[in-house]
Amino acid sequence: MTNATNSQLEVEIAGVRFNNPVWTASGTCGYGLDMAELIDLNKLGGICTKGLSAKPMRGNAPWRIVETHGGMLNAIGLQNIGARAFVADKLPELRKYDTRIVPNVFGYTIEEYIEAIQILEEGEGIHAYELNISCPNVKAGGESFANDARQAAAVTEAVKKAASRPVIVKMSPNVTDVAAVARAVESAGADALSLINTAVGMAIDINTRRPRLANKTGGLSGPAIKPIAVRCVFQASRAVKIPLVGIGGIATTEDALEFIIAGASAIQVGTANFYDPSASMKIVDGLADYCQRNGLKSINELVGSVVVD
C-alpha cells in the first residue's frame, strides 16, 4: 500500500523519474514535512515547496484567506523561511523520503531569482525547480513576469544559466494568450511548464464595503478554477513540446485524469490538501485503478489523448 512503485504510474519529466504523476502544489503543503503526519510522503510523486525567496519573507497582513463558492481567495504574501533555512533545516529530513523534491522559487527581480537558485544549488536531494513567475517585476513597472512573454522568457533564460537542475516554469492564467507565453518560455530553455497558478480575484464585505482581504485582491484556487486550468493545459499542449504539469482545482482521480487527457504528464493537488489532506493519496490509488481497469500499461499512454475532431 505505502510504497507505490507501481511502474504503470512512473513518469519522466525533464529527465527526472517520478514514482507517479501526483505531486502536492506549492503553498498548499508547507515544506512537505508539514504533511508527514497526515499522509505517506513516500507515496507522493513529488512535492513542490512553499515559494522560496533568497531572504525570508514576513507575508501580508491578515485577513489572508476568504472562502468563495467552490474555492478560496488567498493573499498570503509569499511568507516563507527563505531558501537558506530550507536547505539547512528542512531538506535533510525531506530527502529521506522516496519522493521528488521540487522547491518553488520566486523573486521580485531577476537577480533575486538567481540569488535564491544559487542558495538552493548548494542543497542536496533537490530534483528540479519550479519557478513562480507570477510575482510583480519591480524593475519593470511592477507588472507580473508571467503576464508578458518577453519578461517570462528573460527570467527563464537567466535562471536556466544559474541552475544545474531542470527548471519547470509555472504559468499564470491571468493572460490573454497562454500559448504565446508558453512558447516564449519554451524557447528560453524551460524544461517543463506547470499550469496554472491562481486566478486573480476579489471579494467585498457588503456591510463594511471593504475588500475582504487586507491585500484587496487575492489568488482564486480550488474546484472553481478547474475548467480554466484544463483549458490552459490543453492550449499549452498544442503550443509546446516540453512536458506539462497540470494544476487547478484537482481534488479527485477524475479531476486528475481530465488534466492528463488534456495533455499533462503529471498533476499537482493544491487547495484540496486543506479540506481533504489525503486527496493526493486517493488519487494515486485511483490512477492505478484506472490503468488496471482500462488495460493501460502506462499512464503515459493517456497523456494528451483528448479526442478533438
Place this chain on the structure above:
Amino acid sequence: MSAFGKIIDAVVPVERNEIVRSGSSRSYGYLRLRLDEPIPVLPGQFAMLKAHGIHEPLLRRAMAFYRQERMGEKLDVEFIYQILGRGTQELAKLAPGDKVDFLGSLGNTYDINFAAGREASHEALLVAGGVGSPAVFMLAEELLKREIPTRLFLGGASHGDLCGLNDFTALLGKERIACATVDGSYGEQGFVTAPLERQLKALAGKPAVIYSCGPDPMLHAVAKLADAYEVPAQLSLEAPMGCGFGVCVGCAVAVKHDCPANSSESFVYKKVCTDGPVFWSKELHW
C-alpha cells in the same frame, strides 16, 4: 510531528446535535461526535469539522473541543458552535448517525503549570465571551483537578449566549462564576470585563493568571486589564483558517519579534493553528 499529541483525519458519526436559540436570536449547536481512536485532547485544542460528503462549502471549520468522555475503546468529543454562515449551517443539519469529516487534535494548549506556580499556586481567572467559553471548559476541569483556585467570568449578549453555563455551574459552583449579559437578562448588565476588573482589584497583588477566549474586542479589553494590573494572560485566538494544520498560512497573527540589531521588523506573523491558538498576551503585536 505535532507538538501536542496526535492528529487524525477521520470520518466520524454524530452522537448528538442539539440546536438551541438564544434570546438574542443567535443559534448554537451542541454537537457530540464519536471517535474510534481515543486520541489525546488537551484544553484549548481544536478540530477542523465539516459535514461529510458535502461539496459546499469546501473548507472545514475550526471548533474548540468543549468536553470529552471515554466510551470504552472510543472517545466522545463535544463542541458548541454558533450557527453563522455556510459551514455551521451545514453542521446544524446533522442528525445522529450522520457523518462528519474530523481533523484533530490541533493546536497547542494552555500553560497550566504557570498557574500551578513554583511555590504557591496562582488564582486562575477564566474569562470567556459567548462561544469562546467551550475553549475553557476542559481547562477549568484540569485546574480543579490540580486544586488551583479558579474563577470564571462569563459574558454574552443574552442569557442564552452564555454557552455551557449549566455545565460550568455544575463544575465550579455558582459562587465562583460571575456572569454579565449585554441585555441584563442574566448576571449583571454590561460586559464581562467589569466583574473581572473588580476581581483584579480585590486580588491586591496576590499572584494570578488570566486565561481567556472570546470575540476579538473582548480579548483586547482583557489584554488591557491584564497589562494594567500586571497579571499575565493567555489568550486563545480565532482567525479564519484554511487547513488548521499549518500549511496554508492563512491564519496569521502578528507576534512581537526580538529583532536582530539591524532589522527594522518588530514583529513576525505566526500561525494561529500550529503556533497557537493560545498565546501570551504580552507576545501579541496588537
